[in-house]
Amino acid sequence: MADVYSWLGRKMFAKKGWRDPLKAPRAVERFRADLREWLQREVAGDVDRLDQAHEEAHQMEVLRKGARAGWLTLLVPTRYGGEFRLMDFFRHGLLKGVVFTEELAAACSGVAVLYGAHTLGLLPLFLSFDPKILKKFLPEVAKSCRGERPGLFAFAITEPSAGSDVEDPEGSKGARLTTFARRKDGGYVLNGRKCFISGGNLAEFVTVFAALDKARGVESWTAFVVRRGTPGFSVGRIEDKMGQRASPAAELIFEDVFVPDDHRVGPEGDGWRLNQQTLDLSRPGVGAIALGAARSAFEKTLAWARGQGHLSDRLWQHELGDIAMKLEAGRTLVWRAAVTFPPDPALSAMSKCFASDVAMEACSRLIDLTAPFGAARPFGLEKAYRDVKLTQIYEGTNQIQRLKIAEPWLADGGGASA
Amino acid sequence: MTQEAVFDEVARSVGQLTRAELPGRLARLDSPASAEAWQDLAPVLARYGLDVRPETRALLAEPRATARILGAVAQECAGVASALWADYAAWLPFLLAGAEGVCESDGGGCPGSVGYMAGGTLRLAREADGWRLSGRIGLAFGASASRELTVYAESESEGAFVRIAMNGAGEPEDNLGLRACRLRPGLEVDHTVVGPKILVQSLDGARVLRRRCESIALGWLATIAAANGRAALRGAQAYAGERYQGGGLLAQNPVIRHLLGSAEMRVEAAACLAEHALEQTESGKLPTLAKVFATQMGEQVCLDAIQCLGGYGYMRDYGLEKRARDAKTLCTLAGSNVHLLAEAGGSAEEVAPRG
Ligand SMILES: Cc1cc2nc3c(=O)[nH]c(=O)nc-3n(C[C@H](O)[C@H](O)[C@H](O)COP(=O)(O)OP(=O)(O)OC[C@H]3O[C@@H](n4cnc5c(N)ncnc54)[C@H](O)[C@@H]3O)c2cc1C
Ligand SMILES: Cc1cc2nc3c(=O)[nH]c(=O)nc-3n(C[C@H](O)[C@H](O)[C@H](O)COP(=O)(O)OP(=O)(O)OC[C@H]3O[C@@H](n4cnc5c(N)ncnc54)[C@H](O)[C@@H]3O)c2cc1C
Numbered sequence: 001m002a003d004v005y006s007w008l009g010r011k012m013f014a015k016k017g018w019r020d021p022l023k024a025p026r027a028v029e030r031f032r033a034d035l036r037e038w039l040q041r042e043v044a045g046d047v048d049r050l051d052q053a054h055e056e057a058h059q060m061e062v063l064r065k066g067a068r069a070g071w072l073t074l075l076v077p078t079r080y081g082g083e084f085r086l087m088d089f090f091r092h093g094l095l096k097g098v099v100f101t102e103e104l105a106a107a108c109s110g111v112a113v114l115y116g117a118h119t120l121g122l123l124p125l126f127l128s129f130d131p132k133i134l135k136k137f138l139p140e141v142a143k144s145c146r147g148e149r150p151g152l153f154a155f156a157i158t159e160p161s162a163g164s165d166v167e168d169p170e171g172s173k174g175a176r177l178t179t180f181a182r183r184k185d186g187g188y189v190l191n192g193r194k195c196f197i198s199g200g201n202l203a204e205f206v207t208v209f210a211a212l213d214k215a216r217g218v219e220s221w222t223a224f225v226v227r228r229g230t231p232g233f234s235v236g237r238i239e240d241k242m243g244q245r246a247s248p249a250a251e252l253i254f255e256d257v258f259v260p261d262d263h264r265v266g267p268e269g270d271g272w273r274l275n276q277q278t279l280d281l282s283r284p285g286v287g288a289i290a291l292g293a294a295r296s297a298f299e300k301t302l303a304w305a306r307g308q309g310h311l312s313d314r315l316w317q318h319e320l321g322d323i324a325m326k327l328e329a330g331r332t333l334v335w336r337a338a339v340t341f342p343p344d345p346a347l348s349a350m351s352k353c354f355a356s357d358v359a360m361e362a363c364s365r366l367i368d369l370t371a372p373f374g375a376a377r378p379f380g381l382e383k384a385y386r387d388v389k390l391t392q393i394y395e396g397t398n399q400i401q402r403l404k405i406a407e408p409w410l411a412d413g414g415g416a417s418a
Numbered sequence: 419m420t421q422e423a424v425f426d427e428v429a430r431s432v433g434q435l436t437r438a439e440l441p442g443r444l445a446r447l448d449s450p451a452s453a454e455a456w457q458d459l460a461p462v463l464a465r466y467g468l469d470v471r472p473e474t475r476a477l478l479a480e481p482r483a484t485a486r487i488l489g490a491v492a493q494e495c496a497g498v499a500s501a502l503w504a505d506y507a508a509w510l511p512f513l514l515a516g517a518e519g520v521c522e523s524d525g526g527g528c529p530g531s532v533g534y535m536a537g538g539t540l541r542l543a544r545e546a547d548g549w550r551l552s553g554r555i556g557l558a559f560g561a562s563a564s565r566e567l568t569v570y571a572e573s574e575s576e577g578a579f580v581r582i583a584m585n586g587a588g589e590p591e592d593n594l595g596l597r598a599c600r601l602r603p604g605l606e607v608d609h610t611v612v613g614p615k616i617l618v619q620s621l622d623g624a625r626v627l628r629r630r631c632e633s634i635a636l637g638w639l640a641t642i643a644a645a646n647g648r649a650a651l652r653g654a655q656a657y658a659g660e661r662y663q664g665g666g667l668l669a670q671n672p673v674i675r676h677l678l679g680s681a682e683m684r685v686e687a688a689a690c691l692a693e694h695a696l697e698q699t700e701s702g703k704l705p706t707l708a709k710v711f712a713t714q715m716g717e718q719v720c721l722d723a724i725q726c727l728g729g730y731g732y733m734r735d736y737g738l739e740k741r742a743r744d745a746k747t748l749c750t751l752a753g754s755n756v757h758l759l760a761e762a763g764g765s766a767e768e769v770a771p772r773g
Pocket of ligand 2: 310313315316368369370371372373504507556557559601747750751752753754757
């Protein structure tokens with residue numbers, strides 16, 4: 001039977017150029033192999049220390065190494081000195097991105113967020129489709145990546161009193177915003193505060209969203225790039241988090257910060273669109289972070305169970321089989337969202353929400369299965385458990401994702417019965 | 419005063435103690451330095467009668483009263499409650515058997531001084547000058563400061579509960595949660611025990627006693643898990659009453675109300691089952707089911723409580739992430755939930771209905 005299948009595969013499908021849509025193309029797999037090798041060499045030994053202590057210098061060191069390997073310029077077009085080729089994007093959409101993220105997260109999800117936050121900060125620039133702003137910042141990012149301090153981006157939408165409200169269109173209508181920009185000759189003056197900004201304290205550039213008009217709220221939202229060191233811009237508290245501790249979450253404070261016109265991303269009032277489209281693109285990546293961390297926990301458990309001789313036990317087989325099935329279902333959804341162009345907001349939300357939910361369930365059950373050892377630090381599962389919880393919260397809580405999935409159904413009058 | 423009223427009174431005064439004494443110590447108890455934090459906590463707990471002194475022994479030998487104490491402590495810190503759990507479980511066989519000699523041997527235990535017997539059974543052999551104990555203990559669990567351990571050992575015709583020194587146990591593991599406690603792997607035992615530290619019974623009698631002690635310990639764990647979950651839920655409810663998001667207070671949002679309602683249902687079901695199990699400690703099955711259910715529910719509720727606070731729930735300052743770590747670690751105590759369920763499912767014993 002197997003022979004018939006392989007014959008059919010060779011004769012019929014391969015010849016006609018048929019390809020399994022859920023298998024990464026060879027180029028992406030090669031990329032994955034290189035990345036794994038790099039992670040093993042450059043990151044694996046540092047994971048514990050990154051998890052234990054907040055050391056900015058150490059976090060920067062990991063970023064510096066990655067910058068040299070090209071990981072911070074994957075989105076920067078070749079003509080500006082980066083690695084991004086439009087043809088690759090046409091070939092496999094964001095697949096390379098989610099494979100990159102899953103691999104990083106399998107090594108350390110905090111490290112995945114160090115890189116992911118940079119991507120998140122850059123995305124609004126691309127989505128503005130404004131060549132001037134790309135030309136202004138991207139060459140500098142690419143150049144800095146070859147130097148001592150890579151020019152990181154960060155993405156700042158969340159405010160102390162507006163978290164879900166800056167993710168959810170419905171909630172945004174009554175959002176209690178506190179960050180505002182007002183026009184001034186040659187630019188804008190920013191005042192306010194953002195919180196939980198991943199990599200905000202490490203970044204050279206922060207893509208900040210601010211309202212121009214209190215009454216119009218997010219309708220007047222506009223995105224700006226604020227440089228580190230600009231007078232009036234400072235970093236407040238760095239959060240002490242349950243997990244993903246390699247990636248700092250910072251409070252950013254803006255006190256009469258002047259931002260020149262050419263640092264505005266897209267036209268005035270385009271902020272909400274940029275925000276939503278950025279999140280649509282990045283949410284499959286959050287799913288990939290969750291899957292990467294859970295996959296690594298799964299692999300550790302599998303190796304241990306094999307060593308202990310548990311794999312011959314039918315209950316072990318059943319449990320591991322069930323967990324593997326769910327993770328694979330999550331990955332399938334993440335990949336589908338990643339290759340859907342233009343991004344489908346509901347599908348992106350599903351991929352983030354489902355993958356993070358199954359990953360959390362997986363980590364929890366793997367600890368149960370390996371009890372009492374699984375909860376001990378050296379075993380490595382407890383970190384995945386702490387790390388994965390965050391993927392159900394950021395970039396829109398999983399409650400907000402579920403509401404997002406329902407959004408298209410509200411388009412024609414919502415509440416009224418069909 | 420009815421027995422219930424006495425239990426309520428105990429729970430109330432322990433609650434007062436822990437609310438006064440624990441919050442300021444939580445951060446250190448949740449750190450690798452927790453053994454030092456115990457040094458000054460233990461006398462405080464003892465001052466409030468949480469050690470195993472003669473006056474409190476009758477109370478501690480009553481599983482439901484002890485459950486109230488553990489529940490009240492777990493409202494503040496499941497780690498401290500688990501350390502006391504190990505302590506009480508370690509004293510329990512002696513208390514139930516009325517083996518006052520063992521209890522008197524050092525005038526009652528300082529809270530957190532004795533760890534609970536680890537998985538596995540040691541060999542017991544009669545010798546001219548006492549009992550020889552040998553074998554390997556997989557894991558020892560107790561307060562990070564504990565130095566002794568109650569273990570169980572069997573010969574052909576006898577079973578024994580023995581308190582031994584923890585010397586020689588492996589380095590304590592740092593754990594996901596319950597970091598006020600320590601898990602010490604790999605303890606080789608090979609020595610002769612004399613005098614009052616051993617309680618020897620006929621094999622059948624010892625096995626019945628062991629089973630009963632384990633059932634009670636499982637019921638206690640279920641109580642701790644439910645109390646920890648309930649405290650997390652209270653935190654989330656309070657937050658939902660204050661946080662404005664989505665056009666109103668979270669407490670008015672149907673999605674959050676559903677989340678909180680579902681969490682409350684689970685916590686209360688877990689607490690009921692735990693109580694029910696402690697009324698039936700002759701049964702081995704019900705306490706097992708209660709432990710698995712309550713620890714699973716406790717974990718889910720803590721994770722939901724974090725979720726209710728969004729990003730704030732993920733931060734250490736809000737205390738819920740610790741509750742979730744503790745809750746998950748509770749799932750791993752006294753047997754893996756997966757295998758406990760398989761074991762219970764394979765047992766023909768019938769669970770008696772309540773009432
Ligand atoms: C470690 C970390 C890193 C982060 N990184 C970044 C970053 O780089 N940039 C950035 O801008 N932000 C970042 N965030 C913010 C993150 O996106 C928000 O925390 C998240 O959107 C939730 O907002 P909140 O924390 O204010 O929770 P809230 O919005 O207050 O939510 C509390 C609870 O209410 C629920 N809820 C809220 N509104 C509704 C509604 N309308 N209907 C139903 N349920 C609702 C939520 O689901 C949640 O359960 C980060 C957060 C964390 C924790
Ligand atoms: C925090 C903590 C507190 C603890 N407290 C106590 C305590 O108070 N009292 C006590 O007795 N023990 C306690 N333990 C130890 C724990 O309950 C046992 O060690 C555990 O049940 C495993 O038994 P073992 O050590 O003999 O290991 P093993 O029997 O070698 O088991 C090791 C692994 O095999 C799995 N396994 C066990 N049985 C089977 C099976 N039939 N089929 C397939 N896989 C199986 C286990 O889940 C585990 O993953 C504690 C453990 C922890 C982590």
